[in-house]
Amino acid sequence: MTSSAARLCNVFGALALFAFTLASYTATAQQPQFVDPTARAVKEQQLLQRFDTIRGRGSIPDTKSYTLEQPAGRDWRHFHEVTLRWIGAVVILGMLALLIIFYLSRGMLRLESGRSGRVIVRFNAAERFVHWMTASCFVILALSGLNISFGRPLLLPLMSPAAFTAWSEWAKYAHNYLSFPFTLGVILIFFMWVGGNIPNRVDVEWLKRGGGIVGHDHPPADRFNAGQKLIYWIVVLGGAAIAVSGYLLIFPFYGTTIATMQKAEIVHSVIAMFFIAAMLGHIYIGTIGMEGAFEAMGRGTVDINWAREHHSLWLEGAGRRTDPSPPQTAAASGE
Amino acid sequence: MARMKFLCDADRCIECNACVTACKNENEVPWGINRRRVVTIDDGQPGERSVSMACMHCTDAPCQAVCPVNAFYTTADGVVLHSKDICIGCGYCFYACPFGAPQYPQVGNFGSRGKMDKCTYCAGGPEPDGSAAEYEKYGANRLAEGKLPLCAEMCATKSLLAGDGEVIAQIYKDRVEKRGYGSGAWGWKTAYRETITS
Numbered sequence: 001m002t003s004s005a006a007r008l009c010n011v012f013g014a015l016a017l018f019a020f021t022l023a024s025y026t027a028t029a030q031q032p033q034f035v036d037p038t039a040r041a042v043k044e045q046q047l048l049q050r051f052d053t054i055r056g057r058g059s060i061p062d063t064k065s066y067t068l069e070q071p072a073g074r075d076w077r078h079f080h081e082v083t084l085r086w087i088g089a090v091v092i093l094g095m096l097a098l099l100i101i102f103y104l105s106r107g108m109l110r111l112e113s114g115r116s117g118r119v120i121v122r123f124n125a126a127e128r129f130v131h132w133m134t135a136s137c138f139v140i141l142a143l144s145g146l147n148i149s150f151g152r153p154l155l156l157p158l159m160s161p162a163a164f165t166a167w168s169e170w171a172k173y174a175h176n177y178l179s180f181p182f183t184l185g186v187i188l189i190f191f192m193w194v195g196g197n198i199p200n201r202v203d204v205e206w207l208k209r210g211g212g213i214v215g216h217d218h219p220p221a222d223r224f225n226a227g228q229k230l231i232y233w234i235v236v237l238g239g240a241a242i243a244v245s246g247y248l249l250i251f252p253f254y255g256t257t258i259a260t261m262q263k264a265e266i267v268h269s270v271i272a273m274f275f276i277a278a279m280l281g282h283i284y285i286g287t288i289g290m291e292g293a294f295e296a297m298g299r300g301t302v303d304i305n306w307a308r309e310h311h312s313l314w315l316e317g318a319g320r321r322t323d324p325s326p327p328q329t330a331a332a333s334g335e
Numbered sequence: 336m337a338r339m340k341f342l343c344d345a346d347r348c349i350e351c352n353a354c355v356t357a358c359k360n361e362n363e364v365p366w367g368i369n370r371r372r373v374v375t376i377d378d379g380q381p382g383e384r385s386v387s388m389a390c391m392h393c394t395d396a397p398c399q400a401v402c403p404v405n406a407f408y409t410t411a412d413g414v415v416l417h418s419k420d421i422c423i424g425c426g427y428c429f430y431a432c433p434f435g436a437p438q439y440p441q442v443g444n445f446g447s448r449g450k451m452d453k454c455t456y457c458a459g460g461p462e463p464d465g466s467a468a469e470y471e472k473y474g475a476n477r478l479a480e481g482k483l484p485l486c487a488e489m490c491a492t493k494s495l496l497a498g499d500g501e502v503i504a505q506i507y508k509d510r511v512e513k514r515g516y517g518s519g520a521w522g523w524k525t526a527y528r529e530t531i532t533s
Binding site for chain 2: 038040041042044045047054055057058059060062064066067068070072073074076081147148156161164249252262265
């Protein structure tokens, strides 16, 4: 009995095995002869169309290297090589041309009522220190920055590659390290002079009557006229933007990728070009453009007549605040 | 003259990282720098592909174009090299490079990145071929000895090919024809503005 049952079991087992083999044979027969293992494979062009970078996973600790491809560098290269140079050339040379034409046609604007011989303090020592610290940093930052943008086509042909590298390396260090006092200066300038630089109705009137260096009128102005307020906000806002974008570049990969650094460089360099142009105008008015202007930031004092012509409201206010003869005290302290 | 290129057949790369190791060893690459690395796309998914990437030695190389001190030069073989004596470590090449090739010694991000380092196609630098100074700065100069870059030479699956662009493109085309598929020459469009169509 047990042996016949075992035999039956064997027969069923053989049948099952046969059926299984048959089934698996048909399954094999149904599979295509040719297998394309790339059917589901990632495709470079599809990835590049969907994302601007191709990123994956790597096996070295440097996670930045997991980015395989980022063709955006080509666009950035075009900006850096062509667009930026055009912007810089047009803005800076344009401003220089404008200033030269202006100087040739108007010359230095003289004090209409001459010098009174009495002076009043305009900027105290601390204010002048902050101004000149920021200004001297700015000049070096501007020159070293322009060297990065224009040095290779303009300066390198004039000197040996080794000398140009030596100069450029120092310029780079200066650019990086002087950014700190410059940023400090911009912050101090913001707090120091923000009180006098809020635009108000006097500025509208001043602009309407064509005050400052362009017009021929002397509309009333407080300590800072509309033009100076414009310079102030260019320095504060432009300086802030240039500092933020610059520090993103000094500290690579601190919350940035190559793509953000490209954008930061675009922001940094374009603002820098306009900043330089604006400062050329500022330097012009403060030196050869207007008689009696430089001493405000040089010695710290201005002639009473200069103050009356250009900052009448401020002079009146100063007269009210100090009595009876502010000029003498001012002259003594503003030596 | 040949126009030297790299070609990574992603359908053959098995992500063994031998190319990475070979490169580091052959060129005594400084700590923290990997001139070559293997990146796996869609890791763990069906259809994942690994690509070995270093410097592609681009035609009209962006790094060379944006360098403010003109530290780069392209050799007669189409290999993009640079002079560490001229480099000021400004970082512009690494903004421009589509393949993340330029790297800096990790002596500090702030201000002093040091001299840029990247794949030299095992072709050294501007110093005399095979000199100690060249080896110290750039690593081996195998090309001057008539050898190809070691990464490609010792690739076990011959996924990574180095050599004259036309020759390696033909090898790839023949492979694709024979096996019937190919996910393309990764990076070629970006680097050389051409693709291999079989």
